Amino acid sequence: xxxxxxxxxxxxxxxxxxxxxxxxxxxxxxxxxxxxxxxxxxxxxxxxxxxxxxxxxxxxxxxxxxxxxxxxxxxxxxxxxxxxxxxxxxxxxxxxxxxxxxxxxxxxxxxxxxxxxxxxxxxxxxxxxxxxxxxxxxxxxxxxxxxxxxxxxxxxxxxxxxxxxxxxxxxxxxxxxxxxxxxxxxxxxxxxxxxxxxxxxxxxxxxxxxxxxxxxxxxxxxxxxxxxxxxxxxxxxxxxxxxxxxxxxxxxxxxxxxxxxxxxxxxxxxxxxxxxxxxxxxxxxxxxxxxxxxxxxxxxxxxxxxxxxxxxxxxxxxxxx
Amino acid sequence: xxxxxxxxxxxxxxxxxxxxxxxxxxxxxxxxxxxxxxxxxxxxxxxxxxxxxxxxxxxxxxxxxxxxxxxxxxxxxxxxxxxxxxxxxxxxxxxxxxxxxxxxxxxxxxxxxxxxxxxxxxxxxxxxxxxxxxxxxxxxxxxxxxxxxxxxxxxxxxxxxxxxxxxxxxxxxxxxxxxxxxxxxxxxxxxxxxxxxxxxxxxxxxxxxxxxxxxxxxxxxxxxxxxxxxxxxxxxxxxxxxxxxxxxxxxxxxxxxxxxxxxxxxxxxxxxxxxxxxxxxxxxx
Amino acid sequence: xxxxxxxxxxxxxxxxxxxxxxxxxxxxxxxxxxxxxxxxxxxxxxxxxxxxxxxxxxxxxxxxxxxxxxxxxxxxxxxxxxxxxxxxxxxxxxxxxxxxxxxxxxxxxxxxxxxxxxxxxxxxxxxxxxxxxxxxxxxxxxxxxxxxxxxxxxxxxxxxxxxxxxxxxxxxxxxxxxxxxxxxxxxxxxxxxxxxxxxxxxxxxxxxxxxxxxxxxxxxxxxxxxxxxxxxxxxxxxxxxxxxxxxxxxxxxxxxxxxxxxxxxxxxxxxxxxxxxxxxxxxxxxxxxxxxxxxxxxxxxxxxxxxxxxxxxxxxxxxxxxxxxxxxx
Numbered sequence: 047x048x049x050x051x052x053x054x055x056x057x058x059x060x061x062x063x064x065x066x067x068x069x070x071x072x073x074x075x076x077x078x079x080x081x082x083x084x085x086x087x088x089x090x091x092x093x094x095x096x097x098x099x100x101x102x103x104x105x106x107x108x109x110x111x112x113x114x115x116x117x118x119x120x121x122x123x124x125x126x127x128x129x130x131x132x133x134x135x136x137x138x139x140x141x142x143x144x145x146x147x148x149x150x151x152x153x154x155x156x157x158x159x160x161x162x163x164x165x166x167x168x169x170x171x172x173x174x175x176x177x178x179x180x181x182x183x184x185x186x187x188x189x190x191x192x193x194x195x196x197x198x199x200x201x202x203x204x205x206x207x208x209x210x211x212x213x214x215x216x217x218x219x220x221x222x223x224x225x226x227x228x229x230x231x232x233x234x235x236x237x238x239x240x241x242x243x244x245x246x247x248x249x250x251x252x253x254x255x256x257x258x259x260x261x262x263x264x265x266x267x268x269x270x271x272x273x274x275x276x277x278x279x280x281x282x283x284x285x286x287x288x289x290x291x292x293x294x295x296x297x298x299x300x301x302x303x304x305x306x307x308x309x310x311x312x313x314x315x316x317x318x319x320x321x322x323x324x325x326x327x328x329x330x331x332x333x334x335x336x337x338x339x340x341x342x343x344x345x346x347x348x349x350x351x352x353x354x355x356x357x358x359x360x361x362x363x364x365x366x367x
Numbered sequence: 368x369x370x371x372x373x374x375x376x377x378x379x380x381x382x383x384x385x386x387x388x389x390x391x392x393x394x395x396x397x398x399x400x401x402x403x404x405x406x407x408x409x410x411x412x413x414x415x416x417x418x419x420x421x422x423x424x425x426x427x428x429x430x431x432x433x434x435x436x437x438x439x440x441x442x443x444x445x446x447x448x449x450x451x452x453x454x455x456x457x458x459x460x461x462x463x464x465x466x467x468x469x470x471x472x473x474x475x476x477x478x479x480x481x482x483x484x485x486x487x488x489x490x491x492x493x494x495x496x497x498x499x500x501x502x503x504x505x506x507x508x509x510x511x512x513x514x515x516x517x518x519x520x521x522x523x524x525x526x527x528x529x530x531x532x533x534x535x536x537x538x539x540x541x542x543x544x545x546x547x548x549x550x551x552x553x554x555x556x557x558x559x560x561x562x563x564x565x566x567x568x569x570x571x572x573x574x575x576x577x578x579x580x581x582x583x584x585x586x587x588x589x590x591x592x593x594x595x596x597x598x599x600x601x602x603x604x605x606x607x608x609x610x611x612x613x614x615x616x617x618x619x620x621x622x623x624x625x626x627x628x629x630x631x632x633x634x635x636x637x638x639x640x641x642x643x644x645x646x647x648x649x650x651x652x
Numbered sequence: 653x654x655x656x657x658x659x660x661x662x663x664x665x666x667x668x669x670x671x672x673x674x675x676x677x678x679x680x681x682x683x684x685x686x687x688x689x690x691x692x693x694x695x696x697x698x699x700x701x702x703x704x705x706x707x708x709x710x711x712x713x714x715x716x717x718x719x720x721x722x723x724x725x726x727x728x729x730x731x732x733x734x735x736x737x738x739x740x741x742x743x744x745x746x747x748x749x750x751x752x753x754x755x756x757x758x759x760x761x762x763x764x765x766x767x768x769x770x771x772x773x774x775x776x777x778x779x780x781x782x783x784x785x786x787x788x789x790x791x792x793x794x795x796x797x798x799x800x801x802x803x804x805x806x807x808x809x810x811x812x813x814x815x816x817x818x819x820x821x822x823x824x825x826x827x828x829x830x831x832x833x834x835x836x837x838x839x840x841x842x843x844x845x846x847x848x849x850x851x852x853x854x855x856x857x858x859x860x861x862x863x864x865x866x867x868x869x870x871x872x873x874x875x876x877x878x879x880x881x882x883x884x885x886x887x888x889x890x891x892x893x894x895x896x897x898x899x900x901x902x903x904x905x906x907x908x909x910x911x912x913x914x915x916x917x918x919x920x921x922x923x924x925x926x927x928x929x930x931x932x933x934x935x936x937x938x939x940x941x942x943x944x945x946x947x948x949x950x951x952x953x954x955x956x957x958x959x960x961x962x963x964x965x966x967x968x969x970x971x972x973x974x975x976x977x978x979x980x981x
Contacts, residue, residue: 062495065492065495065496068492068493068496072502074508184637187632187633188580188628188630188632190587190588190604192591192604193586193590193607193628195419195622196607196611197622200612200614200621203547204614204615218719249747250751250754251755253749253755253759254749254755254756255757256709256744256767257709257741257747257749258741258742258769258820259738259741259743260738260742262770269757269760270590271757273758275381276759284494287494287497288498291498291499291500294592295458298591298592299611310503310593312507313503313506317505322505325496325500325503325504329496329500331496331961332500345485351722384669384670
């Protein structure tokens with residue numbers, strides 16, 4: 047199992063490296079001239095050329111990428127912001143805890159709300175409770191995070207005046223943003239859990255367990271839930287991508303100076319180093335969540351070893367075709 | 368061909384009995400009508416775009432059923448033109464994304480090998496970046512405009528769609544009739560189009576319907592962040608962004624475009640769910 | 653002879669908001685201790701539904717028993733509470749399902765899956781050690797070495813998995829075993845082994861068995877009596893010997909048996925039954941077999957056929973009206 051965990055962490059690093067390459071490639075498509083952007087339209091051409099030289103803009107693309115990664119890994123140097131001329135890394139470090147707080151709390155609450163409710167909904171299929179939950183979830187899946195944030199603001203801070211709607215000064219300030227990100231994510235998990243659970247309940251081994259004379263409740267917990275959790279966990283990680291997107295929107299809605307807010311401002315100002323670093327960091331958070339979820343998976347599934355061998359064999363077969 | 372028509376009638380018969388799907392379909396028809404008759408409701412330049420501050424923040428009345436916004440523009444007309452904008456962006460994006468995804472998904476599933484491995488690893492990598500983040504990065508690179516928004520949305524939805532169509536096709540390729548088609552000498556292209564993609568059509572349509580819902584939400588989200596269409600354009604998300612400062616005094620300016628987004632996306636999801644059940648009644652959940 | 657199971661006039665429907673499927677329509681049969689009854693018919697004839705309703709495992713909420721009684725050792729199962737029913741399942745009767753590949757929980761050791769039955773129905777104070785010992789005994793009973801109890805299902809072959817499934821069903825030595833096409837998913841050579849083992853165990857444990865199958869070879873090999881089902885009805889009931897002998901038969905049985913090649917008969921051609929099973933949502937009136945019957949008469953379309961008894965050989969068909977030696981039943 048230790049080998050699996052180490053291997054999985056290494057893969058995560060490779061993925062973040064790959065993501066950084068993608069982001070670097072995408073952002074270098076920008077037709078703009080960075081030095082011109084930093085110095086403004088009035089600056090003399092020589093000064094612009096000189097700055098471009100300093101920034102390494104005249105080197106080939108791949109070399110620039112390698113330089114970027116090298117500096118980032120060895121010196122935590124992600125370049126300087128075009129607009130504030132501050133090191134990008136320190137700006138990110140200031141924003142990072144806020145985003146992480148919202149994201150992790152939301153992941154936690156979404157999981158502990160969404161999964162049990164999904165199980166309940168599947169077990170009590172067609173009951174009033176199930177209908178209520180599925181209709182609510184269906185509705186929440188269609189509400190964009192910023193709209194939900196605005197409605198919650200309207201109710202809880204403008205009308206009832208019990209929660210703040212702006213900034214991130216106290217713990218109280220985080221309540222509405224976290225609720226806003228949690229609700230749709232929990233709804234998505236509920237739907238996922240419900241359909242997976244329903245599929246599992248139809249499996250033959252559930253009928254075998256029932257034919258032993260096992261009480262329904264025991265069949266659900268001992269046989270169905272454990273088997274359903276495996277596919278739920280695999281998809282859960284990916285579904286948190288939407289949650290992270292929600293975090294970006296919510297930071298804007300509640301004016302929280304997190305990574306998302308930083309990124310939006312950076313895009314508006316065409317501050318390429320800052321956009322690059324925020325995107326890479328946000329993607330890294332996402333992959334960290336997936337990593338944790340995957341490791342959890344390995345602890346639940348006794349077949350993980352066998353699966354490893356099997357998937358390799360399958361890949362080999364596919365490759366041979 | 369005649370058999371196909373019978374199949375469609377059977378699917379329609381089952382769909383019609385699904386109340387949720389019919390509610391969805393009705394809402395979609397209303398939104399489509401709004402989009403089609405947007406110019407009748409209010410001229411794009413004169414009513415939906417032109418600033419008229421003397422007329423600002425009017426309450427609902429006969430001439431302005433939903434009132435007017437901070438720039439004195441008729442909200443109903445803006446909603447209608449917003450429907451036109453959202454639907455066209457969602458349709459173009461979905462169509463383009465699924466066409467490309469069908470091509471790649473079927474090709475990698477059919478030929479497999481290195482081609483498959485390389486394309487799928489690239490997709491995996493793209494999927495490690497949350498969709499909205501990827502779209503933001505592309506818009507950051509290309510600049511904000513309607514065309515760039517569509518490009519960003521296509522690229523952001525592509526990896527997931529390729530993966531979906533590939534796995535769909537892999538199960539079809541295992542069927543004996545594909546082997547049979549190859550055995551009697553059908554060309555690769557014919558096998559892919561006639562035998563693989565056509566058999567995957569049902570699930571693809573369901574997925575595309577759901578995709579339209581998520582594109583409507585993404586478009587609104589990106590416009591809300593100021594990364595979608597131009598701020599002055601009557602887009603539902605940018606209308607919401609404009610309304611934020613009047614949230615307490617004029618909550619309707621938020622709730623009306625909000626409802627437009629929610630009901631359009633909800634309707635598409637309801638129809639998608641209904642279609643899935645109608646196409647395969649055994650999978651009913 | 654003591655009767656262990658008696659099914660009287662059983663009808664089962666599957667109801668969805670779109671349609672109602674009439675899966676089983678008023679069937680009756682009984683089973684003695686130590687006897688094996690074969691339920692034979694095409695896919696969709698209602699064999700599995702019959703089995704599931706005896707175990708009260710019909711899919712909820714679609715599957716409904718609309719009429720009839722199911723008496724196990726004199727007790728009507730349909731009157732029992734859920735808890736009372738659960739106490740019987742696995743203890744007095746159990747079932748083997750068609751596909752061993754999916755009938756076992758993939759993330760549980762096979763030993764644990766057998767132990768569950770024992771713990772559910774065993775003596776209240778049995779120790780862990782006693783349970784383990786029973787698990788090992790049961791595994792060896794079905795020909796699996798005891799040390800494999802700690803393995804997971806994916807480590808077993810198809811035939812071995814079916815042995816595990818049988819071990820689960822037999823762990824508490826039930827009086828009645830229902831086997832739903834237990835060998836269809838297996839290779840032919842493995843099929844013979846598993847069948848031989850089942851017959852042997854039935855004799856050893858003095859069980860009664862219902863064998864659901866569409867394979868007439870299996871019927872000949874293991875069944876004492878045979879009930880031929882068509883469209884949710886039993887159209888003919890006879891001993892295995894009677895069903896394989898020439899003489900009076902339901903036209904459907906004749907058709908069914910006509911579709912196995914006869915090695916002795918030389919070049920006799922196969923005669924498959926024309927047409928398809930009727931749509932169970934809209935069953936034909938009168939005799940349900942009339943649209944496919946080569947001997948169709950006018951009354952077949954409107955009048956449901958009487959059940960004619962030649963001693964213990966029952967046939968539901970208008971062809972034999974008035975011919976019965978024992979008179980109409």
